[in-house]
Amino acid sequence: MQIKKRRRPAFVVVLALITVAALVTGIALVGNSFRFSQEPVTIPGPDGDLAGILTLPDEGAARGLVVMVHGDGPVEATQGGLYAPWFEGAADAGFATLSWSKPGIGGSDGDWLSQSMDDRAAEVSAVLDWAQRSDDVPTDTIVLWGASQAGWVLPKITSAREDIDGVVAVGTAIGWLGQGRFNLLAQLEHDDADAQERESAIAESDQTRGLLKRRASYEEYLASTTSSDPMTADRWGFVLRNFDADATEDLIASASRAIPVHLMAGTHDRNVDVAETENTYRSIFGPSLTVTHVDGAHSLARPVMEDNDAIGLLTGIIWPQALLAPGAIDDYSAFLSGVRR
Structure with a gap:
């Protein structure tokens, strides 16, 4: 004789979800x-x-x-x-x-x-x-x-x-500039960057520093950066105003x-x-x-x-x-x- 598996009543699942939700809510309140x-x-x-x-x-x-x-x-x-x-x-x-x-x-x-x-x-x-x-x-x-x-x-x-x-x-x-360089090097180390990645990141940073020091326009920065996430125009203006x-x-x-x-x-x-x-x-x-x-x-x-x-x-x-x-x-x-x- 084949024995059919009994399905767990739906209310058991619902009850479990309610219990978990109540527990999380209680913890969050505390x-x-x-x-x-x-x-x-x-x-x-x-x-x-x-x-x-x-x-x-x-x-x-x-x-x-x-x-x-x-x-x-x-x-x-x-x-x-x-x-x-x-x-x-x-x-x-x-x-x-x-x-x-x-x-x-x-x-x-x-x-x-x-x-x-x-x-x-x-x-x-x-x-x-x-x-x-x-x-x-x-x-x-x-x-x-x-x-x-x-x-x-x-x-x-x-x-x-x-x-x-x-x-x-x-x-x-x-x-400001020293902090930025420290952050770059520390993050590269944390990410286990290889020599090529490290060299590329430092070169990009050096190029940006050079642009800042001669007060380059945002258009010049945007044309020269290789970053996949470049600064916005407003952010460039903020950094240009404060980098020194x-x-x-x-x-x-x-x-x-x-x-x-x-x-x-x-x-x-x-x-x-x-x-x-x-x-x-x-x-x-x-x-x-x-x-x-x-x-x-x-x-x-x-x-x-x-x-x-x-x-x-x-x-x-x-x-x-x-x-x-x-x-x-x-x-x-x-x-x-x-x-x-």
């Missing part, structure tokens, strides 16, 4: 639960209004303010939610955080690609002036937080103003104030030569500098988050608190806790 509240703010900037977010501690009044200075790219106020661990770390230390979308992004007026580093510093200064005038923004103590490209902006602000009480620098560089940036002189000028500076560096940073940054900072800031190395990439994310886009995206959605390297936010909170005016 992973996206943070100890802060937020309110939108509109900040008058040099080229129009800036759409911002003011993040406040859930418990107690904030005793100070962290002002966030973004790195490169079209960054909105919360970095798509990825800034949440930083917001929470500041809140745990009793600090509010003020962040805003770059010009032309997230409802802000203007165009970030039209800016120089001086323009970026002027924008941050305008935000600080607004914060000082606003009764609802706690400015008794002010700390600047800046990542990557912000390294060319932060010292311009601290050397020009008297109301900055501390600086947190995350993966900042010293020279070097933080050294501004760092020296800012050191006269002797405020605490905290450098946070990822040991797997392929974008910036963090050893060069640390050595330069130590020679300039002396005892005002503290340095923390974390087991992270350029953004201080766990290396797997930057090496695997799928894992990074999934973690960012479900459990953003796990994005950053272990200890990074605790270290940030500890530094803020010690900053006083």
